Amino acid sequence: MKNTLFLFLFSLFFVACGNDSSTSANSSSSSNDSDKVGEPAEPAEVTTGIMTDARDGQTYKTVQIGSQTWIAQNLNYETADSYCYNDTASNCVKYGRYYTWAAAVGQSEYACGYLHNCSLPSGNIQGVCPKGWHLPNNEEWEALLSFVDDSTPDKFIPINVVYSNAGYVLKSSSGWDSDGNGTDAFSFSALPAGGRGDRGDCYEEGYDAVFWSSTEHNGVDAFAVSVYNYNNNAVLKVSSKSSGFSVRCLKD
Numbered sequence: 290m291k292n293t294l295f296l297f298l299f300s301l302f303f304v305a306c307g308n309d310s311s312t313s314a315n316s317s318s319s320s321n322d323s324d325k326v327g328e329p330a331e332p333a334e335v336t337t338g339i340m341t342d343a344r345d346g347q348t349y350k351t352v353q354i355g356s357q358t359w360i361a362q363n364l365n366y367e368t369a370d371s372y373c374y375n376d377t378a379s380n381c382v383k384y385g386r387y388y389t390w391a392a393a394v395g396q397s398e399y400a401c402g403y404l405h406n407c408s409l410p411s412g413n414i415q416g417v418c419p420k421g422w423h424l425p426n427n428e429e430w431e432a433l434l435s436f437v438d439d440s441t442p443d444k445f446i447p448i449n450v451v452y453s454n455a456g457y458v459l460k461s462s463s464g465w466d467s468d469g470n471g472t473d474a475f476s477f478s479a480l481p482a483g484g485r486g487d488r489g490d491c492y493e494e495g496y497d498a499v500f501w502s503s504t505e506h507n508g509v510d511a512f513a514v515s516v517y518n519y520n521n522n523a524v525l526k527v528s529s530k531s532s533g534f535s536v537r538c539l540k541d
Contacts, residue, residue, distance in 0.1 A: 335476050342366060342419045352476045355436040358540035361478055368392055368417055372533050374491050384482035387533030390511040393417055393424055393501040403531040406508045414503040418538035425539040427504040430514050434523050437475055449526040457521035466495035469518025479516050485533030499534040
């Protein structure tokens with residue numbers, strides 16, 4: 290009788306452990322819950338690291354998400370047409386720098402800035418990023434957003450693509466106003482750096498994060514990815530080239 294009871298309890302314990310492991314971040318199997326439309330993707334195991342920018346000696350955290358490796362902090366490399374929030378150096382340390390689109394792609398305002406169509410070469414655009422890294426294009430941003438978000442993207446306007454849960458899992462777990470923090474499930478740590486207007490006005494610190502894409506729309510606009518404090522969305526959309534936004538670099 291005692292042996293039978295022991296085997297019964299042992300089997301219950303084994304089943305319970307099996308259930309726990311099947312929902313772990315490393316599991317390759319899917320469940321009904323993870324397949325629900327609108328549910329954030331189960332975070333896969335991510336690999337973090339450190340890289341050093343040889344140009345100025347600054348170090349940055351990195352993270353591998355799927356097949357991509359990202360610098361997991363906003364770039365803070367000083368170059369022409371890059372700025373700190375409210376021109377305060379400590380904000381560059383906290384949030385990284387803002388770059389106009391021309392600066393982000395490593396070109397002059399005359400060549401690629403507002404009202405100038407830019408003829409960038411094909412392939413990776415290093416731009417302001419360190420050697421061995423590049424400014425991600427639309428396809429690379431969409432690969433990231435699709436990987437972390439199980440929902441179907443909403444292309445309600447042809448040039449605007451909305452991922453309904455990607456923002457929630459990419460946002461940092463602190464620093465966002467109005468309870469807008471995310472889970473930072475993939476260690477991407479998107480900070481609410483806000484942006485800089487074409488007249489030098491800084492705005493939306495604590496509320497928005499905006500990252501440039503290397504994909505140009507026309508002489509006036511280029512694409513960027515926006516994340517907000519008031520919802521879980523990440524939106525790929527067009528923005529004025531003269532705006533100042535954050536830069537995340539992708540490994541070649």
